[in-house]
Amino acid sequence: MNSVKKRRRAVVDPSACVACGCCVKVCPLQAIEVVRGITAQVRQEKCVGCGKCARECPASVIVIREVEA
Amino acid sequence: MRKHWYDNLWIVSLLYLLLGFFNILFAWLGLLCFFIPLFIAVAGGTKGYCNRYCGRGQLFSLLGGRFGLSRRRDIPGWMKSKAFRYGFLVFFFAMFFLMLWNTYLVFAGAQDLGQAVTLLWTFRLPWNWAYHGTLFHPGVAQFAFGFYSVMLTSTVLGLITMVLFKPRSWCVYCPMGTMTQLICRAKNGRA
Numbered sequence: 001m002n003s004v005k006k007r008r009r010a011v012v013d014p015s016a017c018v019a020c021g022c023c024v025k026v027c028p029l030q031a032i033e034v035v036r037g038i039t040a041q042v043r044q045e046k047c048v049g050c051g052k053c054a055r056e057c058p059a060s061v062i063v064i065r066e067v068e069a
Numbered sequence: 070m071r072k073h074w075y076d077n078l079w080i081v082s083l084l085y086l087l088l089g090f091f092n093i094l095f096a097w098l099g100l101l102c103f104f105i106p107l108f109i110a111v112a113g114g115t116k117g118y119c120n121r122y123c124g125r126g127q128l129f130s131l132l133g134g135r136f137g138l139s140r141r142r143d144i145p146g147w148m149k150s151k152a153f154r155y156g157f158l159v160f161f162f163a164m165f166f167l168m169l170w171n172t173y174l175v176f177a178g179a180q181d182l183g184q185a186v187t188l189l190w191t192f193r194l195p196w197n198w199a200y201h202g203t204l205f206h207p208g209v210a211q212f213a214f215g216f217y218s219v220m221l222t223s224t225v226l227g228l229i230t231m232v233l234f235k236p237r238s239w240c241v242y243c244p245m246g247t248m249t250q251l252i253c254r255a256k257n258g259r260a
Binding site: 016021022024058059 | 121240254
């Protein structure tokens with residue numbers, strides 16, 4: 001039986017991110033931040049993959065992916 | 070999510086647009102939306118203005134989000150491409166300098182004051198009701214008309230893309246946002 005635990009996480013495409021910070025405002029866990037005005041970055045240890053940031057992102061550059069925990 | 074004082078700056082943006090209907094000289098206040106983001110980017114190396122204080126973004130967020138005036142679809146790929154964003158920045162600034170040139174012509178006495186607001190760089194709307202003379206040179210009013218045209222045009226574009234795509238779609242191609250991101254890149258290196 002496969003016992004690998006999977007968790008959902010937000011993943012940002014840094015090359016397309018406009019660093020507007022819309023995602024930061026909606027994140028209930030403060031798990032995403034805009035780093036040095038260039039791109040948003042997800043704090044992997046905090047993110048639970050709820051998808052609020054992905055829905056809010058005006059450029060739609062955030063996706064929710066399943067990653068191995 | 071904790072509310073901060075700056076989460077209410079959409080009121081200032083709305084007030085700014087309304088004031089332009091009563092006295093065009095209030096348009097000068099809009100320069101704050103140019104200098105504050107630039108100052109934060111140059112001095113602090115962040116997009117703090119976009120991230121926290123942009124009242125226009127908050128206004129779109131409110132209208133498109135809470136008021137549901139947005140289809141909430143993905144913005145087309147070309148609109149978030151670097152080519153479009155940088156192209157729009159260049160176009161926007163070309164139009165901005167054209168506006169400054171017109172202001173200069175009025176200051177130099179080579180052109181009369183045009184009491185009109187130009188929407189989408191094309192449509193001249195009579196706006197004489199908002200002009201009651203100025204203590205200063207007519208050129209001061211010419212700049213106000215020109216600057217208010219820039220602000221109103223970008224608001225209208227932002228509202229259109231808010232309805233068609235996501236609430237803050239304007240942020241994707243906002244010239245100030247693009248410019249401050251470029252400044253942050255230059256300052257901080259490619260993170």
